[in-house]
Amino acid sequence: MTKRIFRSILTVALAALLACLVLITGVLYGYFEERVERELQSQTAYILRGVEDGGLDYLSGLPRDNRITWVAADGTVLYDNWEDAAKMENHIGREEIRAALDSGAGQASRYSSTLGQKTLYYAQRLADGTVLRTASTQYSVWMLVVQILQPLAAVVLAACVLAGLMA
Numbered sequence: 001m002t003k004r005i006f007r008s009i010l011t012v013a014l015a016a017l018l019a020c021l022v023l024i025t026g027v028l029y030g031y032f033e034e035r036v037e038r039e040l041q042s043q044t045a046y047i048l049r050g051v052e053d054g055g056l057d058y059l060s061g062l063p064r065d066n067r068i069t070w071v072a073a074d075g076t077v078l079y080d081n082w083e084d085a086a087k088m089e090n091h092i093g094r095e096e097i098r099a100a101l102d103s104g105a106g107q108a109s110r111y112s113s114t115l116g117q118k119t120l121y122y123a124q125r126l127a128d129g130t131v132l133r134t135a136s137t138q139y140s141v142w143m144l145v146v147q148i149l150q151p152l153a154a155v156v157l158a159a160c161v162l163a164g165l166m167a
Contacts, residue, residue: 006163009163010160010163013159013163014156014159017152017155017156017159021148021152025148032138033120033138036120036136036138037107037120037122039136040066040107040120040121040122040134040135040136041105041107041122043066043134044122044123044124044132044133044134045124047059047062047068047132047134048124048126048132050062051070051126051132052126052127052128056070056078056079059079059081060079062081064081064082066134066135066136067080067081067082067134067135067136068080068081068132068133068134068135069081069091069132069133069134069135070130070131070132070133071091071097071123071130071131071132071133072130073101073129073130073131074090074092075090075091075092075093075097076090076091077089077090077091078130091133094108094121094123095108095121096108096121096122096123096133097123097131097133099123100123100124100125100131100133101125101129101131104124104125105122105123105124105125106122106123107120107121107122107123108120108121109121117137117138117139118137118138118139119135119136119137119138120135120136120137120138121133121134121135122134122135
């Protein structure tokens with residue numbers, strides 16, 4: 001009888017731990033995605049002012065943390081800090097570029113199953129009709145869960161050992 005009670009309590013505890021993991025991961029993922037979007041908007045606004053004053057010279061002096069792309073009104077890539085702009089395809093069909101050309105600003109996100117990452121984009125139209133786009137990558141929820149599994153397994157093991165000693 002005690003073994004059955006012990007197994008029941010252990011099962012409930014593990015289910016509660018798993019439910020908390022799912023809930024916390026989901027909430028934090030949503031929070032950080034919103035935060036990254038706001039940071040991209042701020043970053044784009046700052047870079048936009050620098051581009052309007054200094055053009056390509058300003059862009060080439062920036063760090064390569066996040067991706068920065070400068071696109072002409074016809075979709076031709078004028079500058080990209082991660083790739084050779086001359087070899088890049090026309091960006092006129094990109095959702096965020098199209099929205100920026102039409103309404104002044106646009107954002108989009110695309111998921112790469114190969115990398116297990118989601119890329120967030122924010123684009124803003126400059127006074128001369130060109131578009132400045134910044135992008136930041138973010139791990140998917142599942143990649144975050146995979147990264148948490150090892151510490152979670154240690155906690156579950158410790159909880160099982162402690163529960164066994166206390167029982």
